[in-house]
Amino acid sequence: MIRTLIKLKTELIRGKNRNFLWMFLHEFSYAEFSSAIEMLQAAKLNYDIKISKNLIDHALDEYNHTKLMRSIISKYTEDNPDIFRNVRFCPNHTIKKGYVDPSKFLFQKYGIERFFIFVGINEQNASKIFTKLRNRCTDTLRKIDSKSGDQQSYAYNVTLASDVIGKIIRDEENHENFSLIYASRNVKKWKFLFFLLWERILNNIRHFCASNSTVNKWVAASIYLIVITLIIPFRFAFSIEPPRMNNLVSKENSDLML
């Protein structure tokens, strides 16, 4: 999850390619959507009604952030079919991209205490990334809009985008405060500090992995090519007999995977 975000963030700050803005917002919208899913699951799994209600509200905020980001992406990519195809939002890609692991949601995996610390740290990171990128995003939008020549729409859009990002930052800060305050009040101090430190270390490791993601991709591709080359002489083994045609509903072979 963080991996792609950090890579995109770096590219965006360097200002290499304007399209990275859309890719960044696209990836971030997945992150926000998966956050909404995690909050919703936590609300369902938790037994305290007040906390559940808070988690539901948090989920609603995250859904709203996803919608806001999608609306910016949709507006600014509507004339470019190539970018449009690359920024199509498919909810189940949150699983494929590793944002959510549906075999065990975070609340089940971590338990309530560590869950809130995890959320707090991640919201903190998100708000930091967004604060850094706010100006960069609005600059990019400003450049695009000023080219269009419609000054009214230009001013409106830049303000709108700035407001949207501003709202997201405020929400992220609220979530961070709620989560960390809850955790600091309900978790033993040493445990709280330990998990806080632990999550920060994990985040740094994620940063490190993310900065090497291109290398990882090339390494993986090379390994696959080597494996494919090694398989080629044995490809006849994949040419199997056609499946049976008659009396298909029978006990015979029903336990076989072939």
Added chain:
Amino acid sequence: MSDIIGVSAFFHDSSVALIRNGELTAFIKEEWLTRIKGTSTFPVYGLEYLKKHYDVTVESVEKVSFYEKPLRGWTEMMNHSLQKPFFRWRQTSTLLKSFWDGPLFFRHHLDRVLPVQKQQVCYCPHHLSHALTALAYADQTRDWTAIVVDGVGDGITASIFYVRNGVVNCLWRTKFPHSIGLFYSTITDYLGFSVNDGEYKVMGMSAYGDPIHQDVMGEMIQFNEGILALNLSWFEFDHNPKQSFSKKFVDVFGPPASNRDLKYEKNKAGFKRLADVASSAQFVTEEILKDLVKYAISLTGCSNILFSGGVGQNCLAMAKLAQLKEVIEFIVPPSPGDSGSALGAAIFANMVSNRPPIKLPSIYPGASPASPLAENLNKELFRLETSPNTMMKKSAYLIKSGEIIATLFDRPETGPRALGNRSLICDAGQADVVAKLNTLIKQRESFRPLAPLMRKSTAGKYFYLNKKAEKCYKWMGLTAIAKPSAEKDIPSVLHIDGTARLQVVDGKVGKICDLLEAVEKLDINVLVNTSFNVAGDPIVFDIIDAYVNMQRMGIRWLLSDEGLMEIIDA
């Protein structure tokens, strides 16, 4: 030991089906529980739900059946990829990756949740799962020709079965990459929609265009004398996981869709260009399917048709097939796609165990959502307006006054279409309310119509119903052509081509009947029925999902088993 479980997973929407005491007791789509539309991972939550709420245990389970032969599917695809190993290396890499976390390790995944013995697990050929799903909704004492058409499953893309006295023989099949489903998915991709998700949008869009490219598309895909062939120079899906259409495709039809092109406006050239492509693809698909049905009948000599597989969700094509003069009876199940075939897999295990056929499944076979927390949280989220005794009357008045009502009754529907238990309902006669529901609340593309819901007697007044496929109208299985009276009274639920994917309520099935009865007293005979979910989300499952979705859509009223409720802080 009496429980039989069918599992569908790893490709499209995962699901589980439970057969207990000869009937479909529960059906759960994994996406209902994960809240991520199209969840295709192993259905851990579905199985856990069966354990928790249906007392399924290792001891109670007789068989667990998976909806495909995993090794066959994987090997067939590898065989195809390795014929041009470097050209298709990306596809091969994807297949190698799926070796570890895909269906080949089904037993491993199952053991974590339900560790049954090896001999209790069986594997049903993929297209047979689809065929048996359809058979569940048919009179099993009669002979049937079962046609299955989808993208690909076990390396097969289309099959014809002959079902007689519980014996199922396959008479014809065709292999990947020659696939009607993947042809349609390619068009979906070109038109800017997501593959395996946006196919129904192509169908909706097709009505706005003319099939001017039918000759060119007829070159791309052909069915002659039992041979289905795709001209692969138009496609890339067999070697490029990121794009389905080729450069040649773009050279002929122009650049792929942009977001602006997809916004419908009358006489807008960009939209019309895409609609013509959609219309041509729909036309060619229908023609090929018609030929396939005729061919199937010529092979089996049986004119009772069961149609299943992902292509069965194309309700426009299904209506055309049901009209063929060669067809005597036509059934497409409520969930012809992969998620529904968990039921087919379970039926396979039921038959293999020499059990009698299962009872006709309800159209609401889903699992009842049950959570003690939800019951308490309910009061925090909703205010009870009226009790169950008077809720229908009050709801009818609200609908009459132009309100949109959400429903959340007991068990969800199996298929992709809401049939009243998880629906958003409004008066079909109020065009402004229908438009608001479609574009503002559901945020659907304006070229997609909403579906009407009515009694059989009203349906006869407004639509030309096809008696050969009468059953399928209960679950919106196919479209019907509107009579002039419908164009006058309920134009807002008719598609531009004068059809509608109507739901006909026959008899007293589900609480939606009571609502229909209540609104009829206020002179409303047709309701609009659309699924209760935000676009891109799965249909709601429990009360918490209902609250979250209502907040997101700005809906105030919820009609549930507990009464009519108003959302707090709407």
